[in-house]
Amino acid sequence: MSDHSATQSHGLVHRDDEGSKLGMWLFIFTEILLFGALFIVYSVYRFKNQDAFHAAALNLDTVIGTVNTVILIVSSATIAMSISALQQKNKKLAITLMVITLVLAFSFLVNKYFEWGAKFHHGLYPGAEHLMSLGHGQNQFFFLYFFMTGLHAFHVIVGMGFIIFVMRQVMRDELTYNNYTRLENAGLYWHLVDLIWIYLFPLFYLIH
């Protein structure tokens, strides 16, 4: 979201790395509040339907969840390393690390696809007869599961777009060892995506 738009707009030399980062941080605050509202909804319904949430959570595949958690944490590390690589003028390594991040992000989505597919297969989707028969609590669990992990997956896709966008600029030498704030911002955004998952994972998969 935040970038050095001011540079282009007036044809003046106006570059404010601190300002760009501040903008990104503020945007991250709004993202946290966005998910924060959902965490409130989750807490309220978990409190109201403790047994049902417990039973519903048993349907989730902890293995895929764990694999995806590891994938995201590693991808957070690779994007951070690519910033360091660019700072050390190693453009090639920086790009390689961004590509690895993208591959990891994509594999996260592939896992998600199979995971969701399995839920649909078992009739555990909103509106399905089987899920309806399980009662309100389990319904709420799966509404939240699909909505929150879906919104998170959407953020993964946006984050990938952001990384592709800065990767192109690194390739064209528009971002370099002394002008890398936009890559840093992409990294910050990616860490946010990772961080949200770090909370979603235990809430849905681990707490039984």
Next chain:
Amino acid sequence: MSETVLKAGSAEPQYQPSYLEMETKHKGILSWILATDHKRIAQLYFFSMMTMFLIGALIGVLIRIELMAPGRTIMDAQTYNGFFTLHGIIMIFMFVIPGLPAVFGNFVMPIMIGAKDVAFPRVNLLSWYLYVIGGIIVLTSQFVGSGPPDGGWTFYAPYSVKSAANIGMAAMGAFFLGFSSILTGLNFLVTIHRMRAPGMSWDRIPLFVWSLYATGWIQILATPVIGITLVLIVFERVFQLGFFDPAFGGDPILYQHLFWIYSHPAVYVMILPAMGAISEIIPTFAQRTIFGYKAIVASSLLIAFVGYFVWGHHMYTSGMSDTAKWVFSFITFLVAIPSAIKVFNWVATLYKGSINIQPPLLYAVAFMFTFMIGGFTGLIIGAVAQDIHLHDTTFIVGHFHYIVFGGTGFAFFGALHYWYPKMYGRMYNIKLANIAWGLFFFGFNVLYFPMFVAGYMGMPRRYFDYLPEFYIPNLISTMGSWFLYAGIILMIYNLVKSRKTGAIAPANPWHGVTLEWSIQSPPTYENFDEIPVVKDGPYKFK
């Protein structure tokens, strides 16, 4: 700024092409809708917003005509439901929330802090596009699908998830408008943090900028909550989820909490910049330093902060523990303290000032009058026991119109009359502006004051029909709306006409001392030839 060093601007009469005439990459209309200049974006907002305001106001008048007498007057009940919903969505999300920040914040804030533009000009333009997209979606929802949205701008569940009307689309539009608001707030916060001119320390920032700063934090921290809540409503309607639908074990009260967690702070998004504009107008027309600069700054921040914790006062009758009720009630009363600090400071600023009665000051004084009535009635309904009686009556309607229209509306038009010569380099007809203000102010009070009476007598809000005993207050109220509308039309006529034919305005017609008065009218593309060095606080009059 009396001791500010300025190489260019007021001292030099040499006129340079203004932002209205400048050469840009693009020609014609594209040079506007692809503009990244903060002043042009302010104009884009201004015109789209005035369009929406006039539509909203027209619907408001139609609603009043319908309520002129008991029974059906000019429309059927379902049209009426659609109209009050649309009136609310347009006025709240498209006029009062973005109003002062997007128009005057964009126009003068960068100039006031001595900057050439906002921090992210392209994001600024994106905000306007999101605003327009949101507006188009909301308006389209009226004409497509299964009928105009009904049920009010609050989208209360479970009605909003069950109604056959086209509510999902309207909610989606409001989501875009919220996103636009977030990006504006973000942009302003970074601008104020990073782009102040040398010497413009935090204790030298004009109060309007301070109010935008406080507002920016509310925008970025509260708006996402309603954003996601509206998305939940949309998903409930489209994908058969049931977050707030009791049929699926959902909790409608939870919806109300999530809604008001944003929408109460949003009230301060509406009113804080309005207070900021008033804090600019009053010292200029009293030619006197603002009384209690630091207290006003602190009260803005305090209102922004305390405003987060009062949302429950919208829900006294919804079902909440008694403890929660009195806690919310108590915190609601606390908001009155910083609000009163501001009013006292404005009055103290006027005291012994060289008062110059001009249209902006008239609007500012009207603001103080209506805002106080709005504020005091707010205390009445902030008390739990009284609210149980007055909840969902026209008393509430009177109260919030006194705040958001009497407050924000008067401040918006006051700011418009104040900065108009700066924006266009022309002066409007003062006499006509005074008459328009008189009609506006008179009509406003005649329109909204009877609502307190009718509400106190027990007339419910949002009802299509009412009992005969409410006839007189409703009739008076409807007549007031005609004066109000006449005032608005006259004001707009005056401003539109003067845009081309008004007398050429000097750079500083009101003898203001904040930075925007030190540059030519209308300002050049880059505002300042040379970034000024600020050596003193604002409002230092000779």
